[in-house]
Amino acid sequence: MPGRVPRQWPRRWIDRFGERGASAVEFALVAPILIALLLGIAQVGLVVMYRTAATDAARDVARAVSLGRLDLATARTRLRTEVDRLLPAASEAGQTSLQPTYASYEEGDAVVVDLEIPLRNLLWSPALGEALGSIRTTVRTLKPGG
16 A cells, blocks of 8 residues: 555653663662762761860869869879760671870860860771861860959
């Protein structure tokens, strides 16, 4: 038959067959970026949490020393206790100890509490912890009447 048109597939079938697997490929391209972004946000949240907790502990100890509730030797012990409570146990994770550094001293009419906590074992990625270094907090409070 000379006037017969060859059979054509409906347009919706052609579109469906041409796009098969495209969403899987797009997901495979975008998923690693999204996962890395989410993990990065979580890491930043951990750093902010540790920094806030370290600052709070140093502030509490500095205030107690400036008000005469603690002497400097007891202040160092209390600061160590607060930081040990804050940090995860290194032995449970099979890692080396974090070894934070503490300092509390009087500087004229002020009490200074200096605290430094390395981030290498606190974050999920030790390489990122090494790159960021440590959290360092220095709190200086004046003694009442000084």
